[in-house]
Amino acid sequence: MTALSRDEMFEQALGLFRVGKIEDSVGLLRRLCDADPNDQPVLRALATFHSNVGDLKGAIPYYLRDLRCGITLETVRSLGAAYINLGDTSALEALAEEMHDLIWDDEVILQVWGFNLWDRKLAAKSIPFLKRAAQLAPDTPLFHYNLSAALISAERPEEAVQAYARHVTPWTGACTQKDVIGEYKTVSQGYDDNGLHHSFTERLLRCYGDAVPARRLRSVLELGCGTGLLATKMPASATSIWGIDISPDMLDAARARGIYDRLLEGDLVTVMEGISESFDTVFSACVLYHIADLRPVFTNVARLLKPEGVFAFSVDPMTDEQDIAVTLKGEFCHSRAYLRRLAAEVGLSERLIEIQMHRAPPGFFCVFKKL
Numbered sequence: 340m341t342a343l344s345r346d347e348m349f350e351q352a353l354g355l356f357r358v359g360k361i362e363d364s365v366g367l368l369r370r371l372c373d374a375d376p377n378d379q380p381v382l383r384a385l386a387t388f389h390s391n392v393g394d395l396k397g398a399i400p401y402y403l404r405d406l407r408c409g410i411t412l413e414t415v416r417s418l419g420a421a422y423i424n425l426g427d428t429s430a431l432e433a434l435a436e437e438m439h440d441l442i443w444d445d446e447v448i449l450q451v452w453g454f455n456l457w458d459r460k461l462a463a464k465s466i467p468f469l470k471r472a473a474q475l476a477p478d479t480p481l482f483h484y485n486l487s488a489a490l491i492s493a494e495r496p497e498e499a500v501q502a503y504a505r506h507v508t509p510w511t512g513a514c515t516q517k518d519v520i521g522e523y524k525t526v527s528q529g530y531d532d533n534g535l536h537h538s539f540t541e542r543l544l545r546c547y548g549d550a551v552p553a554r555r556l557r558s559v560l561e562l563g564c565g566t567g568l569l570a571t572k573m574p575a576s577a578t579s580i581w582g583i584d585i586s587p588d589m590l591d592a593a594r595a596r597g598i599y600d601r602l603l604e605g606d607l608v609t610v611m612e613g614i615s616e617s618f619d620t621v622f623s624a625c626v627l628y629h630i631a632d633l634r635p636v637f638t639n640v641a642r643l644l645k646p647e648g649v650f651a652f653s654v655d656p657m658t659d660e661q662d663i664a665v666t667l668k669g670e671f672c673h674s675r676a677y678l679r680r681l682a683a684e685v686g687l688s689e690r691l692i693e694i695q696m697h698r699a700p701p702g703f704f705c706v707f708k709k710l
């Protein structure tokens with residue numbers, strides 16, 4: 340029987356892998372590798388096969404040997420993906436440093452690696468990658484959005500807002516309403532299990548406390564109360580708590596807490612228009628990005644607040660070049676200049692506007708007081 344050539348053995352190994360004979364295939368490839376340790380197609384096939392069967396640790400030595408024989412972007416990308424999937428950010432960083440010149444013009448690698456560093460709580464390290472990706476692809480909104488999330492995580496608030504503002508499009512005045520009720524039907528399930536959701540009201544209450552220290556909470560109206568997380572954080576001094584929400588599913592969860600004095604279903608502006616009672620404080624945590632034109636919100640809040648009443652809320656942020664803009668998700672963000680103008684128009688004075696993490700990207704957390 341004549342011995343098979345290298346090419347024939349290689350083809351046979353690929354064929355065996357295709358029909359699921361993994362061990363036989365890898366065995367053949369290893370023999371080829373022993374015969375020529377610098378055979379890059381063989382090294383690459385071994386790495387890919389290990390990776391395809393979920394053995395990333397087994398794949399890495401072959402990727403590294405492949406790179407020692409000759410560097411290709413594809414292998415660098417695959418090795419990086421293996422490190423990411425193994426959660427080995429130190430190895431990823433070392434690879435990025437070593438391959439800096441190669442990857443520095445590849446926005447996909449920069450974005451994926453940067454995003455993963457941010458996702459693994461290494462925001463400061465992720466920023467150079469995400470910044471460069473956004474520079475290379477300035478028309479890709481997601482890159483600016485991700486950069487803004489990393490910047491706010493790294494406590495660089497003004498830069499985070501600048502990056503966020505680069506991902507939006509101007510608002511043209513169209514009031515296309517998303518299906519908020521449908522969206523929150525799904526979101527309501529397990530809403531309270533997500534720590535991020537708790538952070539909206541926690542941050543807002545912290546800002547409220549900083550802006551008007553020692554002020555006692557008495558009658559409270561909450562716009563977009565959702566499942567009622569704010570109510571669980573109200574002090575005993577709160578004499579009454581009303582909530583408004585458009586989603587019957589979120590309201591069901593709020594009702595089940597048994598804390599609210601009244602829960603009203605409907606669009607928050609429309610519902611406010613029908614209220615004649617007045618309140619000491621109006622809260623709205625992580626809701627107003629659903630609404631483009633905030634003038635009716637401010638007008639009604641100012642009407643419902645008692646003298647010296649406080650309005651504390653959060654919005655997605657826009658720089659002062661535009662009042663209102665449309666985000667990647669088709670929601671709305673608002674500038675500080677716009678909020679200040681609306682407030683002044685209805686007789687509210689600014690106590691605090693602070694940039695903090697909102698959802699993943701930044702937001703403005705605002706506290707205004709009725710004059």
Ligand SMILES: C[S@@+](CC[C@H](N)C(=O)[O-])C[C@H]1O[C@@H](n2cnc3c(N)ncnc32)[C@H](O)[C@@H]1O
Pocket residue numbers: 519523536537539540562563564565566567568569583584585586589605606607608623624625626629630
């Ligand atoms: C992200 S959740 C925040 C809920 C709550 N404030 C919290 O911090 O957990 C947004 C809430 O706003 C409500 N919402 C959105 N648009 C609304 C509108 N126009 N009127 C009333 N509620 C609205 C949604 O139904 C949802 O419950």
